[in-house]
Amino acid sequence: MNSQPIGVFDSGIGGLTVVRSLMEHLPHENLIYFGDTARVPYGSKSSQVIREYAIQDTEFLLSKNVKMIVIACNTVSSVALDVVIKRSKLPVIGVIQPGAETAVKSTKNKRIGVIGTPATILSNTYTNTIRQIDSSIETFSRACPLFVPLAEEGFIEHPATELIAKEYLFDLKLKKIDTLILGCTHYPILSKIIQKVIGDNVNLIDSGECAAHQVKKVLEETGLKNLSKLKANLEFYVSDLPHKFTEIGERFLGKKMGKVKVVHL
Amino acid sequence: MNSQPIGVFDSGIGGLTVVRSLMEHLPHENLIYFGDTARVPYGSKSSQVIREYAIQDTEFLLSKNVKMIVIACNTVSSVALDVVIKRSKLPVIGVIQPGAETAVKSTKNKRIGVIGTPATILSNTYTNTIRQIDSSIETFSRACPLFVPLAEEGFIEHPATELIAKEYLFDLKLKKIDTLILGCTHYPILSKIIQKVIGDNVNLIDSGECAAHQVKKVLEETGLKNLSKLKANLEFYVSDLPHKFTEIGERFLGKKMGKVKVVHL
Numbered sequence: 001m002n003s004q005p006i007g008v009f010d011s012g013i014g015g016l017t018v019v020r021s022l023m024e025h026l027p028h029e030n031l032i033y034f035g036d037t038a039r040v041p042y043g044s045k046s047s048q049v050i051r052e053y054a055i056q057d058t059e060f061l062l063s064k065n066v067k068m069i070v071i072a073c074n075t076v077s078s079v080a081l082d083v084v085i086k087r088s089k090l091p092v093i094g095v096i097q098p099g100a101e102t103a104v105k106s107t108k109n110k111r112i113g114v115i116g117t118p119a120t121i122l123s124n125t126y127t128n129t130i131r132q133i134d135s136s137i138e139t140f141s142r143a144c145p146l147f148v149p150l151a152e153e154g155f156i157e158h159p160a161t162e163l164i165a166k167e168y169l170f171d172l173k174l175k176k177i178d179t180l181i182l183g184c185t186h187y188p189i190l191s192k193i194i195q196k197v198i199g200d201n202v203n204l205i206d207s208g209e210c211a212a213h214q215v216k217k218v219l220e221e222t223g224l225k226n227l228s229k230l231k232a233n234l235e236f237y238v239s240d241l242p243h244k245f246t247e248i249g250e251r252f253l254g255k256k257m258g259k260v261k262v263v264h265l
Numbered sequence: 266m267n268s269q270p271i272g273v274f275d276s277g278i279g280g281l282t283v284v285r286s287l288m289e290h291l292p293h294e295n296l297i298y299f300g301d302t303a304r305v306p307y308g309s310k311s312s313q314v315i316r317e318y319a320i321q322d323t324e325f326l327l328s329k330n331v332k333m334i335v336i337a338c339n340t341v342s343s344v345a346l347d348v349v350i351k352r353s354k355l356p357v358i359g360v361i362q363p364g365a366e367t368a369v370k371s372t373k374n375k376r377i378g379v380i381g382t383p384a385t386i387l388s389n390t391y392t393n394t395i396r397q398i399d400s401s402i403e404t405f406s407r408a409c410p411l412f413v414p415l416a417e418e419g420f421i422e423h424p425a426t427e428l429i430a431k432e433y434l435f436d437l438k439l440k441k442i443d444t445l446i447l448g449c450t451h452y453p454i455l456s457k458i459i460q461k462v463i464g465d466n467v468n469l470i471d472s473g474e475c476a477a478h479q480v481k482k483v484l485e486e487t488g489l490k491n492l493s494k495l496k497a498n499l500e501f502y503v504s505d506l507p508h509k510f511t512e513i514g515e516r517f518l519g520k521k522m523g524k525v526k527v528v529h530l
Contacts, residue, residue, distance in 0.1 A: 044508075118507075152309075243311070
């Protein structure tokens with residue numbers, strides 16, 4: 001069981017930032033990644049459709065005999081964690097709980113901001129999770145729909161991105177938050193501009209990075225950790241291989257991707 | 266046959282700008298619109314996946330007993346016109362040929378620019394179609410991936426949109442084009458900024474508007490025109506009904522939408 005891969009899925013390529021963190025913290029774990037690039041993005045769609053897609057993504061990973069499932073996508077973690085747990089009957093790690101816990105530990109003034117896709121923000125899952133941990137904390141949320149296409153287009157330090165960030169983050173800045181959850185896997189790509197606009201006194205929380213720590217903890221607790229010291233095996237699957245996929249993917253992964261296979265769900 | 270509806274499909278809501286033109290020019294034609302909002306956008310995906318989706322969209326319209334099919338989406342018109350014709354065996358109007366013909370008539374200096382999604386630009390369909398009409402015309406193309414999310418987010422006259430437009434259109438401006446094809450149904454929403462950036466001396470061609478004229482012509486030629494003078498019936502179907510759908514849809518349609526039905530393909 002221990003040498004079986006961890007399955008990671010995402011609506012597209014954003015989840016590769018989570019794979020990057022997993023590789024860093026768990027270099028001997030075999031990984032299988034599935035990105036639903038034929039139907040990306042999920043974040044602007046209804047929760048009903050997102051839940052259907054999440055079940056199909058889970059079934060693909062189960063067919064690959066994974067030992068654990070990591071939902072790299074904040075949108076899926078927000079609206080479909082329960083269906084993935086029910087369908088897979090495996091340990092499932094979403095990005096919301098680890099991100100929320102880290103933010104609660106970080107805040108001093110008990111004012112936390114959350115940014116994400118429209119579906120993530122509309123679900124209120126971050127707010128509800130934070131309140132369950134500490135009901136005295138106030139949260140302030142904002143959907144930032146243009147951050148995903150800006151990150152994918154490579155407008156990383158572009159003046160247009162800064163203008164848009166100023167508009168999106170204006171209210172959060174007024175609320176005097178001291179902690180901001182980057183509630184979408186694409187947003188760490190834009191963290192430099194987000195930090196500049198929101199101010200140096202605000203601690204940015206990368207929920208994908210937090211999830212990688214949680215995966216490590218659960219592997220140890222459940223005895224599922226791979227004890228092999230061999231170089232880990234990484235496999236990448238997508239539902240479509242569009243133009244520039246590898247170029248964008250490697251920007252997110254921070255290294256060469258190797259072979260990517262296309263599967264039809 | 267004549268009172269049967271015209272079927273219009275698009276990857277999402279952008280095609281409503283084409284419906285707007287059809288309603289204006291053919292007020293007595295019954296229309297059925299299908300927007301594949303569960304899988305939008307198509308323009309960043311591979312032509313193989315787009316062709317599969319186009320077949321499914323066509324089959325939905327055929328199940329509604331349409332008399333003609335209008336492909337409102339430039340991306341589908343660019344890479345999948347042949348499969349829609351083959352599957353439907355009906356008159357099929359795409360947006361490329363009408364847009365290209367109008368641009369050829371418009372240009373004086375024989376230099377035409379084309380902007381569209383990555384899939385549309387990569388396909389070279391506009392360039393090939395223009396060259397078939399007049400091989401002495403030079404074309405210059407540029408994919409503008411951020412224009413779709415900017416239009417959907419309502420950043421219509423936003424300084425960030427202008428900055429991005431300046432970057433996207435910089436090379437086309439240098440090429441001294443006198444005609445620019447708006448090769449995506451979303452782009453007419455941004456025409457004010459596009460015109461400002463590219464200059465008043467450049468004639469913008471709305472390919473959806475051109476397609477509406479072509480539909481009128483074909484209806485007359487084939488005797489398929491609806492002779493009834495009753496108020497036309499409009500039906501809207503989508504594969505997902507996301508948050509803010511009606512708000513964005515009405516911005517594109519230019520009027521109230523009425524009831525929208527969700528169908529699973």
